Amino acid sequence: MMFNAFLTGLLAATAAALPQPLQTRSESGAVETRGSDGGITIVNNMGSDVYLWTTTSDAGSMKTLSSGGGDYTEGWTTNSNGGGISIKMSTSKDKDSVLQFEYTQHDDTLYWDMSSIDLDSSSEFIKSGFTAEPSDSSCRSSTCAAGDADCSEAYQKPDDVNTYSCSLGSSFTLTLG
Template identity: 60%
Template sequence: MGFIKTVGILATIAATASALPQGFVKRQGTSTASAPSSSSSSSSGGNGIQIVNNMDSTVYLWSTSNTGGSMQTLASGGGTYSEDWQTNSDGGGISIKMSTSEDEDSVLQFEYTENGDTLFWDLSSINLDSSSDFISQGFQATPSDSSCNSASCSPGDSSCAETYQKPDDVDTNSCSLDSGFTLTLG
């Protein structure tokens, strides 16, 4: 992740992972780590994320931190997953990795970390094959707070400018920690 906004100190953009605020997930492929310590349901109205699978295929996901997470399954045509915002015990961030197979070979990632009252988040396509159903059917992340940025990738857009395509891209967003998100797949 490349966008850095250190509250009260600087509001600049950094292009290297070494300049990230403590808590960001570092892009190291798709190796798994464990589920956040206290995963629970929430609505997208605040304090968490809801993922809605409107695609034609089943989605498998892993909510990962510094240890491996268990696989969750979202049925095609409206299956959902909800998670309250989590913190990582080692100070890193959380990555929700989504795939259309039980392997983590081609994943779309929703990544986030807390810093005070701010939630830093992004979508990553770095480990996503251009032939993925996520690419062919599109996806969008919409916050409950209209003052926050959303991210949307149209069906067929394999170079979506609103997701990380390369480790040094600058597509990290920030929002109030009180905001909730809905990530719609398809």
């Protein structure tokens, strides 16, 4: 009897210690899963603050990444309307001239891209450059060098073909500057 109680307690403690995915739902109905399902960390190595919004069916709340190493992490989000997600980044609180990390989940695959479509050629992001690096070495990274206003690894026009795929369990580090 005492052994059964000990074994039950040991199993419960072991299960509690295992990583558990955490799901939260935003006001727009988007579901975010954190834990073993990957996600993105954005690191700001530029000389100015960066403001970002995770956009689903609404713009989402603004987050601020301080200059010189501020960072932000979130898990992959599913849009309640079936569309994709865009993390919009700007050096202005007015959402002027935005760089976007865009993605959509389908089954166990994450389809993603970097978009400079709404980015001014004089943007701090172009002056500083940026790199999206997945944790899975079999996935493609995307790098736009400092000063490259027409970077071929980011969308410049809506009909470009710069969408990549990766396993949903991959994590990304997007380094600005």
